[in-house]
Amino acid sequence: xxxxxxxxxxxxxxxxxxxxxxxxxxxxxxxxxxxxxxxxxxxxxxxxxxxxxxxxxxxxxxxxxxxxxxxxxxx
Amino acid sequence: xxxxxxxxxxxxxxxxxxxxxxxxxxxxxxxxxxxxxxxxxxxxxxxxxxxxxxxxxxxxxxxxxxxxxxxxxxxxxxxxxxxxxxxxxxxxxxxxxxxxxxxxxxxxxxxxxxxxxxxxxxxxxxxxxxxxxxxxxxxxxxxxxxxxxxxxxxxxxxxxxxxxxxxxxxxxxxxxxxxxxxxx
Numbered sequence: 063x064x065x066x067x068x069x070x071x072x073x074x075x076x077x078x079x080x081x082x083x084x085x086x087x088x089x090x091x092x093x094x095x096x097x098x099x100x101x102x103x104x105x106x107x108x109x110x111x112x113x114x115x116x117x118x119x120x121x122x123x124x125x126x127x128x129x130x131x132x133x134x135x136x137x
Numbered sequence: 138x139x140x141x142x143x144x145x146x147x148x149x150x151x152x153x154x155x156x157x158x159x160x161x162x163x164x165x166x167x168x169x170x171x172x173x174x175x176x177x178x179x180x181x182x183x184x185x186x187x188x189x190x191x192x193x194x195x196x197x198x199x200x201x202x203x204x205x206x207x208x209x210x211x212x213x214x215x216x217x218x219x220x221x222x223x224x225x226x227x228x229x230x231x232x233x234x235x236x237x238x239x240x241x242x243x244x245x246x247x248x249x250x251x252x253x254x255x256x257x258x259x260x261x262x263x264x265x266x267x268x269x270x271x272x273x274x275x276x277x278x279x280x281x282x283x284x285x286x287x288x289x290x291x292x293x294x295x296x297x298x299x300x301x302x303x304x305x306x307x308x309x310x311x312x313x314x315x316x317x318x319x320x321x
Contacts (some may be wrong), residue, residue: 067312070258071277076171076180078163086188087156093193101199 140205147195155192162206163188165278166213172274173217174263183220187213207285210278214271214289221267261311269304272297 138161146154170180191209198208262270275286287294
């Protein structure tokens with residue numbers, strides 16, 4: 063019986079070559095992992111940056127509104 | 138597989154935990170790369186690079202955003218898309234080199250027939266648009282639902298459905314054409 067297209071696609075057209083795991087793990091052992099901040103801290107920093115940006119944007123908007131109001135009441 | 142525990146162990150720097158992840162996902166990764174039309178040698182290079190990047194950047198993995206296999210597949214997909222864009226690949230190179238990697242079928246006749254069908258399928262896959270091919274290739278990994286595929290592909294679920302529909306339709310047509318050409 064011929065295998066269907068779905069069967070062939072599910073089987074995959076490539077298999078991991080022998081020794082693949084060994085080669086990857088050897089490369090991993092050869093180089094130390096770079097330390098990045100943990101996800102929780104990174105997320106907190108992202109929020110902090112977002113809040114700082116929002117505060118700055120808000121301040122700019124207020125300054126613009128105040129300037130417009132000042133000009134409007136002056137004349 | 139318990140990815141929570143695995144994630145914790147990899148974060149602690151346990152190489153053995155990463156080896157477990159590698160053993161668990163290497164087959165689906167190669168399956169995906171094969172369905173994209175990469176040769177055995179190219180797939181090995183890409184898979185090695187992807188696992189290495191995953192190890193190096195594991196601290197950036199956020200389980201709240203995506204499950205571990207989806208995160209790894211996103212790395213594989215990005216590398217694969219870059220490689221496809223860079224080389225503007227011709228599917229024939231992949232066909233020649235991957236022939237040796239095909240799983241043998243039980244008997245010689247079935248082996249030839251099965252290899253022929255695989256080759257025809259590979260050729261047809263190579264003629265699909267890259268985005269459609271990638272969505273199709275990801276969908277055949279049983280661990281992924283439509284939402285996960287959409288997240289990896291960076292599009293909506295509706296777009297994935299459309300790509301799948303288009304890819305399957307085109308694949309069927311291409312294989313029928315191929316079949317008719319052989320019969321003639």
